[in-house]
Amino acid sequence: MIPIHVSVMPEEVMKYLVPSRPDALIVDGTLGEGGHALRFLESYPECRVIGIDADTVMCQRAAERLSLWRDRFELITGWTDEVLTEWDGAFPDLILMDLGISTFHYDGSGRGFSFKSGEPLDMRLEQDGDSDASELVNTLREEDLANLIYTYGEERFSRRIARRIVEERKKSPINDSSRLAEIVVNAVPAKSRHGRIHAATRTFQALRIAVNGELDRLSRLLDTAPGLLAPGGRLGIISFHSLEDRLVKKAFRALDLRFGGTYNVLTRKPLVPTEEECRSNPPSRSAKFRVIENIPSEAIV
Ligand SMILES: C[S@@+](CC[C@H](N)C(=O)[O-])C[C@H]1O[C@@H](n2cnc3c(N)ncnc32)[C@H](O)[C@@H]1O
Numbered sequence: 364m365i366p367i368h369v370s371v372m373p374e375e376v377m378k379y380l381v382p383s384r385p386d387a388l389i390v391d392g393t394l395g396e397g398g399h400a401l402r403f404l405e406s407y408p409e410c411r412v413i414g415i416d417a418d419t420v421m422c423q424r425a426a427e428r429l430s431l432w433r434d435r436f437e438l439i440t441g442w443t444d445e446v447l448t449e450w451d452g453a454f455p456d457l458i459l460m461d462l463g464i465s466t467f468h469y470d471g472s473g474r475g476f477s478f479k480s481g482e483p484l485d486m487r488l489e490q491d492g493d494s495d496a497s498e499l500v501n502t503l504r505e506e507d508l509a510n511l512i513y514t515y516g517e518e519r520f521s522r523r524i525a526r527r528i529v530e531e532r533k534k535s536p537i538n539d540s541s542r543l544a545e546i547v548v549n550a551v552p553a554k555s556r557h558g559r560i561h562a563a564t565r566t567f568q569a570l571r572i573a574v575n576g577e578l579d580r581l582s583r584l585l586d587t588a589p590g591l592l593a594p595g596g597r598l599g600i601i602s603f604h605s606l607e608d609r610l611v612k613k614a615f616r617a618l619d620l621r622f623g624g625t626y627n628v629l630t631r632k633p634l635v636p637t638e639e640e641c642r643s644n645p646p647s648r649s650a651k652f653r654v655i656e657n658i659p660s661e662a663i664v
Contacts (some may be wrong), residue, residue, distance in 0.1 A: 367428075370398030371647040373602055375634045377402055379547045379654045380457045385409040385594035387456035392443035392584070397425035403457075404432045406469035413455075415439045415446050416573075417488045419487035420472065421465065423492045440455045444487070444583035447591060459602045460584065464571070466487070466646070476571065478563060480541035486567075486574045496570040497538045507663040514571035515578070516569030524566055540567075561656065568604065573597060581607055585614035589626060595631070599654040608633065608651045629654040 370376075376399055381430050382389065386409040391400040394414035408620050412435060422440045429436050443460070456527055469477045474485040475496060484497035495638050503511065509525035511517045527550035528537065537543050547563035556562050572578060588598050603606045612633070618626040634649035641648045 365371060366465055368396050368398060368467060369644045369646075370402070371644065371650045372634065372640065372652050373399065373402060375636075375652055376459065376599060376601075377406060377504075379629060379634070379652070380459060380597055380599045382407060382456040383411060383659075384456065386411070388413070389452050389592070390447075391457040391458070391459050392447070392588075393459070393461045394425050394438070395421055395461070395462075396467065397429045399459055399461060400425070400436070401429060401432075404429070404435060411435050411437070411535075413437045413439060413452075415441060415443045417442045418468075419490065421467065421468065423501050424467065429595070442445050442578045442580060444587065447584065447587045450587075451593055454591055454596065455594045456591065456593050458588050458596070458598045460581075460588075460599070460600075462581065462607055463578070463603045475540035476567070478541055478544035478561060478567070482540045483539055484543060484570075485569045488575050491571065492573065492575070496574050499540075499570060499573060500528060500543060501532050501536045511573050512566050512569045514569070516565035516567075516570040517605070520551045520563035521557070526550070528611045530549040543567075572599065572606075578610065581610050582614075585610060589614075589618055589655060589657065594659035595659060596657045597654055599652060601652045603649045603651075608653075611653050615653055618655060625658055627658050629655045629656055646664055 374463045385541040386493050387407060389403050389410055389412045391412060391414045394400055394416040398412050400412050403410060414425055419440055422597060424439055426438055473482050475482040476486055484500060507524050509521045513521035513523055524547050527546055531537060531546050535599060544563040547566045551562050582648060590599060600611045602611055630653045633653050636647040637651050
């Protein structure tokens with residue numbers, strides 16, 4: 364059985380994302396299996412939660428897990444940046460984004476997010492999406508592949524990795540995640556092959572970000588979500604790598620500067636998981652949580 368995803372920074376999320384009225388509207392924009400959503404539903408008996416996820420399989424899993432709460436929970440399958448751009452519902456009191464992918468994606472989706480053998484190199488969250496990871500790996504020019512791995516993976520050996528991928532794909536197309544992992548390991552210098560994280564981690568991250576347009580989506584979300592918040596509403600974003608955190612930090616700071624008195628950044632420094640959480644839930648290790656508040660007009664002097 365695939366283990367249920369363990370929600371990251373649950374205490375901090377519940378401490379900072381507190382609705383200002385009992386019948387609050389809460390949008391969980393990265394529903395996953397609904398761990399955070401469940402906490403909101405349990406903690407606020409009059410709130411309504413709308414959960415959004417791009418992945419239909421995740422939506423099914425969440426629908427089953429939250430079936431008891433059907434009267435206060437609504438599910439939308441789609442990309443949250445797109446859903447919020449078209450939003451014509453009530454202004455949400457809270458919006459949570461817990462970026463990235465879930466335990467299910469690594470352990471049970473069979474879409475090549477992990478280095479396991481026999482998994483096709485897919486990496487799409489939305490299964491009807493356009494290019495998958497194998498298409499990128501097998502068709503991009505060497506220079507474009509190197510740039511992609513460098514930009515989205517912050518991988519310093521990007522050129523060597525791209526060169527090796529291009530050599531290998533001439534022998535046969537690279538369609539299996541374990542073969543790609545092996546190619547990457549053999550491309551990096553021997554002394555970098557056995558570090559704290561697997562040598563292919565950054566390349567896999569880069570491909571996943573590119574396939575799902577993750578940074579463009581986050582930028583669009585940062586343009587849209589703050590303007591939708593109800594007075595006193597809060598937007599909280601948990602990110603897992605520096606590219607995402609930089610976008611969130613910059614966007615929140617810009618709002619504070621441009622609309623000072625309307626938006627207030629509640630986390631001058633990002634909140635990070637406790638040592639205890641890092642130990643008990645290692646995927647939480649790189650999490651950073653930032654929160655912005657839309658100050659109610661009566662509080663502005
Ligand atoms: C880290 S998991 C969320 C886990 C959830 N908070 C919990 O506690 O169970 C992220 C989920 O968001 C989805 N996702 C990521 N980016 C998305 C986006 N821009 N729009 C919609 N869904 C997204 C992924 O498919 C994945 O299921």
